[in-house]
Amino acid sequence: MTINTLSQDGVQRQQMPCLTKMERMIISMQDPDMGIKLRNQRLLITVIPHAMTGIDIVEWLIKKFSISDEEALHIGQLFVKYGYIYPLKEPRNLILKADDSPYRFQTPYYWMSTRWPASELDYAIYLAKKNIRKQGELIEYEKECYNALHKRINHTWDFVVMQAREQLRASKQRRKADRIVLECQEQAYWLVTRPPPGTLDNIDYGPERRTMNTRVQLNAEFYKKEIEHNRISLARNRVKSSICLESYVKYCEQYQPHDPIMQGCLPSNPWITDDIMFWNMNSEAVAVPTKLRVECWSFSFMELLNDPMGRKEFLTYLEKEFSAENLCFWQACEDVRHGETSKIPEKVDEVYKQFLSPGASRWVNIDSKTMEKTLEGLKHPHRFVLDDAQMHIYFLMKKDSYPRYLKSELYKNLLARAIVPQETKKSVFPFMRRQRHSSPSPALATQTGEDDGKAKNSNSVKSNSGTASRL
Amino acid sequence: MGEMEQMKKEAEALKTQIEAARKAACDTDMASAASGVAPAPRVQLKTRRTLKGHLAKIYAMHWSTDNKLMVSASQDGKLLIWDSHSGNKVNAVPLKSSWVMTCAYAPSGNLVASGGLDNMCTVYNLKTPVIKTVKELDAHTGYLSCARFLSDTEILTSSGDTTCALWDLETGKQKTVFLNHVGDCMCLALSPDMNSFVSGACDSLAKLWDIRDGQCKQTFQGHTSDINAISFYPSGNAIITGSDDCTCKMYDLRADQEVIGYQDAALNSGVTSLALSVSGRLVFAGYDDFNCNIWDSLKGEKVGVLSGHDNRVSCTGVPVDGMCVCTGSWDSFLKIWN
Numbered sequence: 001m002t003i004n005t006l007s008q009d010g011v012q013r014q015q016m017p018c019l020t021k022m023e024r025m026i027i028s029m030q031d032p033d034m035g036i037k038l039r040n041q042r043l044l045i046t047v048i049p050h051a052m053t054g055i056d057i058v059e060w061l062i063k064k065f066s067i068s069d070e071e072a073l074h075i076g077q078l079f080v081k082y083g084y085i086y087p088l089k090e091p092r093n094l095i096l097k098a099d100d101s102p103y104r105f106q107t108p109y110y111w112m113s114t115r116w117p118a119s120e121l122d123y124a125i126y127l128a129k130k131n132i133r134k135q136g137e138l139i140e141y142e143k144e145c146y147n148a149l150h151k152r153i154n155h156t157w158d159f160v161v162m163q164a165r166e167q168l169r170a171s172k173q174r175r176k177a178d179r180i181v182l183e184c185q186e187q188a189y190w191l192v193t194r195p196p197p198g199t200l201d202n203i204d205y206g207p208e209r210r211t212m213n214t215r216v217q218l219n220a221e222f223y224k225k226e227i228e229h230n231r232i233s234l235a236r237n238r239v240k241s242s243i244c245l246e247s248y249v250k251y252c253e254q255y256q257p258h259d260p261i262m263q264g265c266l267p268s269n270p271w272i273t274d275d276i277m278f279w280n281m282n283s284e285a286v287a288v289p290t291k292l293r294v295e296c297w298s299f300s301f302m303e304l305l306n307d308p309m310g311r312k313e314f315l316t317y318l319e320k321e322f323s324a325e326n327l328c329f330w331q332a333c334e335d336v337r338h339g340e341t342s343k344i345p346e347k348v349d350e351v352y353k354q355f356l357s358p359g360a361s362r363w364v365n366i367d368s369k370t371m372e373k374t375l376e377g378l379k380h381p382h383r384f385v386l387d388d389a390q391m392h393i394y395f396l397m398k399k400d401s402y403p404r405y406l407k408s409e410l411y412k413n414l415l416a417r418a419i420v421p422q423e424t425k426k427s428v429f430p431f432m433r434r435q436r437h438s439s440p441s442p443a444l445a446t447q448t449g450e451d452d453g454k455a456k457n458s459n460s461v462k463s464n465s466g467t468a469s470r471l
Numbered sequence: 472m473g474e475m476e477q478m479k480k481e482a483e484a485l486k487t488q489i490e491a492a493r494k495a496a497c498d499t500d501m502a503s504a505a506s507g508v509a510p511a512p513r514v515q516l517k518t519r520r521t522l523k524g525h526l527a528k529i530y531a532m533h534w535s536t537d538n539k540l541m542v543s544a545s546q547d548g549k550l551l552i553w554d555s556h557s558g559n560k561v562n563a564v565p566l567k568s569s570w571v572m573t574c575a576y577a578p579s580g581n582l583v584a585s586g587g588l589d590n591m592c593t594v595y596n597l598k599t600p601v602i603k604t605v606k607e608l609d610a611h612t613g614y615l616s617c618a619r620f621l622s623d624t625e626i627l628t629s630s631g632d633t634t635c636a637l638w639d640l641e642t643g644k645q646k647t648v649f650l651n652h653v654g655d656c657m658c659l660a661l662s663p664d665m666n667s668f669v670s671g672a673c674d675s676l677a678k679l680w681d682i683r684d685g686q687c688k689q690t691f692q693g694h695t696s697d698i699n700a701i702s703f704y705p706s707g708n709a710i711i712t713g714s715d716d717c718t719c720k721m722y723d724l725r726a727d728q729e730v731i732g733y734q735d736a737a738l739n740s741g742v743t744s745l746a747l748s749v750s751g752r753l754v755f756a757g758y759d760d761f762n763c764n765i766w767d768s769l770k771g772e773k774v775g776v777l778s779g780h781d782n783r784v785s786c787t788g789v790p791v792d793g794m795c796v797c798t799g800s801w802d803s804f805l806k807i808w809n
Contacts, residue, residue: 018740018760018783071778078761078781207572207588207614209655209697211673213633215612216653223478229651229687230485236689238496239725244708245504248751251706252508252769255750260794261809262511262752270556271519271795271809279538282792302664338622341641384683 019082019113025075026084029060030105036060041102043088046177051088053100073098083112086188094191104181110189118193121156124149126190128164141196254299258292266290268424275424284308291418298406301398305330313414317405325362326393326401329355333390337383348381356389366392493728501721501731505769511752514765514775519795522553522805524560527569528782529799530587534790535576541788541797542583543805544574550585552597555797555807564595564602570614577620582640584626586615592628594640606643611636616657621665621682629656635670637682649680651687657699663707671698677712679724691722693729700745700756700787704768711768713742713756721768733766735773744786749793757784763798777808 029035041051054076061072076096079085080103087093088102096103108114115122127146131138138146150157171179216222256262260269270276281290289309297304297313304310311327318324332355336347355364356374366374370388377385405411527547534541539556548569552562570588577583582605586592592608592615613632620626621637625646629635635649635656654673661668667688671677677698679689691710700713704721709730713719718734719742733754740759747754753774754766763784765775782801789796795809 020739021760074779074781081781207570207631209631209657209673211654211675211697213613213631213652213654213673215632218653220475220478223475223482225651226482227478227485229690230482230489233689233727234485234489234492236727238492238727239723241497241723241726241728241730242499242504244723244726245499245501245730247706247708248501248704249505249508249769251704252750252752255705256752258793259748259750259752260792261514261516261748261789261796262750265794269794269809271807276556278794279792338624340624341639387683 019111022079022082022084023111023113026079026105028064029057041088043102043180046180048088048102048104048177048181051102051104054097054103055099057085057096057103058098069098081192083110083188083192086184088184091184091187092191094188104184106188107185110185112192115189118190120149120153121160123190123194124153124160125163125167126186128160129168132164132168139196145194258296266423267421273424277421277424281419281421289414289418291415291420294411294415294418297411301394301402304402304405313410314402314405317408317410318401320410321401321404323401325355325364326397328362329364330390330393330397333386336386337390341383344383345381348378348385351386352378364389364393365396493726496726497728501769501771508769510770510772511767511774514753516765516775516777516796516808518779518806518808520555520558520805520807522555522558522807523803524551524553525549525803525805527803528785528801529803529805530571530785531573532786532788532797532799532805533574533576534788534797535580536578536791537580538790538792538794540576540580541790541805542574542576543786543799544571544585544587545803546571547803550574550583550595552583553805555805562597562602567593573615573617575618575620575626577623579623581623582620584618584620586618586628588614590614590630590632592618592626592638594626606640608638608643608645610645613655616655617659619659619661619668621661627659627661627668627682629659629670631655633672635659635668635680637685647682647685649685649687651678651690652676654697657697658701660701660703660710662703663705669701669703669710671701671712671714673697675714675716677701677710677722679710689724689727691727691729693720693722693732694718696741699741699743702745702747705747705749705751711745711747711754713745715741717741717758719745719754719756719766731768731771733768733771733773735764738764743784746787746789746796748789748796755787755789755796755798757787757798759783761800761802763787763796777806779806780804 036052036056038050038052041048057076058069058072061067061075062069073096080087080094080096084106085103086106088104127138127142127149130142131146171182265278267277268275270278282293297307297310304314315324315327318327332351336344336351339347354360354362366389370392374386374389525543525545525547527545529543529545532541532543539554540561541553541555543551543553546569548566550564550566551560554561566585568587568589571585572587573585575584581598582594582596584592584594590611590613594605596603596605611628611630611632613630615628615630617629618626624640626638626640627635628638633652633654633656636645637647638644639646652670652672652674656670656672659668659670666683667679667681669677669679675692675694675696675698677691678687680686681688694712694714694716696715698712698714702711704711708725709721709723711719711721717738717740718732720729720732722728723730738758742756742758744757745754752768754768755763756766757763761778761780761782761784763777764773767774777798780798780800780802784798784800786799787796795807797805797807799805
């Protein structure tokens with residue numbers, strides 16, 4: 001079971017589904033045969049039944065789910081945090097200790113998901129009881145809450161105090177062990193649902209959302225737009241799935257060597273070895289690029305243009321072909337599109353002077369129809385006024401100059417000169433692992449010469465103690 | 472009222488026809504198309520860094536394009552700029568409103584933005600000697616769920632008032648408002664070519680918008696609950712969505728339909744965030760049950776888990792160079808894995 005909230009628009013929303021998972025586990029932990037062995041626990045002079053130790057919990061989790069003790073402790077902590085298990089000693093400290101500290105399962109009556117939301121009235125009664133028992137000596141934040149509640153629900157205060165007195169009287173008639181257990185359960189519940197200030201609130205599930213926002217009116221106007229939108233959608237051209245899906249397979253295949261998580265990277269992944277050589281070798285202004293980087297430029301025209309070094313190389317090639325103005329024009333158009341609005345008129349004017357006007361120093365070859373349309377648009381310059389012309393030049397470069405560049409000597413030479421970085425071997429010595437240097441220390445440098453077949457660091461597939469098994 | 476009923480019927484009829492047209496274009500499924508592909512290896516990533524510094528739930532994080540810096544937003548009322556490799560906090564930006572839900576890093580590295588229940592998107596300049604508020608973008612009538620910079624002069628926002636907007640940072644005004652969703656907008660993602668973007672909302676729909684003309688070009692249905700996370704596939708031809716219905720889906724833009732879903736009967740918590748590896752092969756999806764599951768996008772299988780957070784994974788991000796994954800959680804920590 002988990003929390004269901006009824007939001008503004010009348011839709012039931014399930015919140016915190018993790019609670020369902022937790023409850024499943026908690027129930028199996030309490031199974032009479034396969035669950036944790038419970039026993040009586042001595043607390044000062046009283047004997048509390050059905051208790052277990054922290055280490056019991058951890059060991060049961062390890063055995064049941066075949067996980068590491070780190071993970072078992074982590075999961076156990078979550079149970080305590082969310083109020084399914086509570087500590088008998090130091091009840092205000094909601095953590096799990098993997099030793100013989102005693103713990104108990106919280107009764108389902110006090111599960112977060114059972115009593116949702118925690119009632120203000122109940123909290124008032126609880127604080128009132130505490131206040132009476134401790135004769136006014138509540139903890140600071142509890143005092144504040146108590147006073148705030150007193151103000152807020154003043155009209156029912158008599159009822160609160162009466163209930164509190166009644167419950168205290170009834171509890172005095174119970175056996176001491178039962179009384180202590182009930183007090184612990186109740187306290188644990190309130191520690192979780194009304195956490196002290198400064199601690200993380202575990203039950204917050206985010207701001208409220210609306211499936212059907214009241215801002216939108218479902219009127220005739222709305223449906224008119226819907227119909228229009230659907231008509232256009234129906235008329236659109238749909239590419240066959242086989243072609244689309246084929247492209248993903250190809251894309252993944254092509255980019256796999258460039259995906260460090262799938263295939264590692266050379267010289268090494270800076271996050272694993274703390275060696276930042278990879279970033280240095282691939283920076284913008286490096287003298288000789290890596291092979292992977294240069295290869296990437298051949299995947300698509302956008303890849304070439306997105307890399308500043310690629311753009312520079314391409315420009316050099318175009319200069320040889322006397323068509324460099326194309327790339328310059330394209331870049332100028334990008335600047336207009338993404339630059340400041342206030343500078344658009346002057347930038348567009350510059351572009352016109354340099355690239356489009358008859359007799360311009362770097363005149364670009366656009367077809368007459370596009371040119372006419374663009375010149376017309378220049379009379380009222382706006383951010384996208386050069387889009388058509390830019391598109392024309394872009395495709396010109398893509399269909400013509402780009403393929404020829406990839407076949408050119410300039411590109412081929414660069415590819416041949418491009419380096420494949422040497423793999424940095426991860427240091428084998430444990431005490432070295434924690435060091436973080438911007439460049440390998442001389443000590444490490446001598447170690448890299450050492451051959452250890454096990455020290456394969458570029459392969460990012462590593463064993464992980466934090467992998468969860470099926471819960 | 473009769474007229475409206477009729478229009479409603481017509482809209483529905485068109486939808487049925489659209490579904491038929493989509494089916495007609497569907498001549499194969501991802502399982503067949505990817506049958507020849509070797510399964511992805513079992514991916515076991517280790518926590519390489521745990522960034523501690525926030526005092527309350529982390530709601531959002533975003534990598535800078537330099538692959539090392541990142542910004543994170545927490546309800547302790549701060550934006551923290553981290554040099555995540557060294558673990559140092561480079562900057563702390565105090566927020567006027569602590570109810571922050573999103574943050575973004577500009578591609579240039581000069582600006583960051585944040586927004587949330589204050590309905591505003593605040594943009595800060597990181598390069599001035601003291602961090603200054605550049606603009607407060609105030610026109611939404613609902614909470615700000617997501618923001619993304621196109622450049623230092625333009626930013627896109629999605630809001631709980633069901634609209635998305637493109638803002639001019641010079642004037643601080645909305646240039647284009649994108650209207651079509653009927654439920655709160657929860658997330659948005661920019662296409663690689665920056666000509667369009669997609670948004671996901673509480674009406675279970677994902678929509679593709681043209682930034683230039685402000686029109687909704689395509690609508691994708693299939694989810695049965697709020698779409699909390701959305702991302703473009705790196706080639707720009709598909710989008711991946713993550714929803715409260717506990718599944719992720721991949722929609723192809725050219726075929727105009729869902730091509731594969733990522734779900735598991737044992738997973739009964741919603742998806743809060745997602746990010747893709749550089750090749751698009753791996754999908755990192757953060758869930759409400761405190762884990763981040765790793766899916767093979769082509770095979771539709773779960774190939775790994777990142778667990779170690781004590782509360783919901785609220786945000787996930789892969790830097791441009793794809794070197795690692797970062798997860799941020801309501802437990803107030805950010806973890807970097809690979």
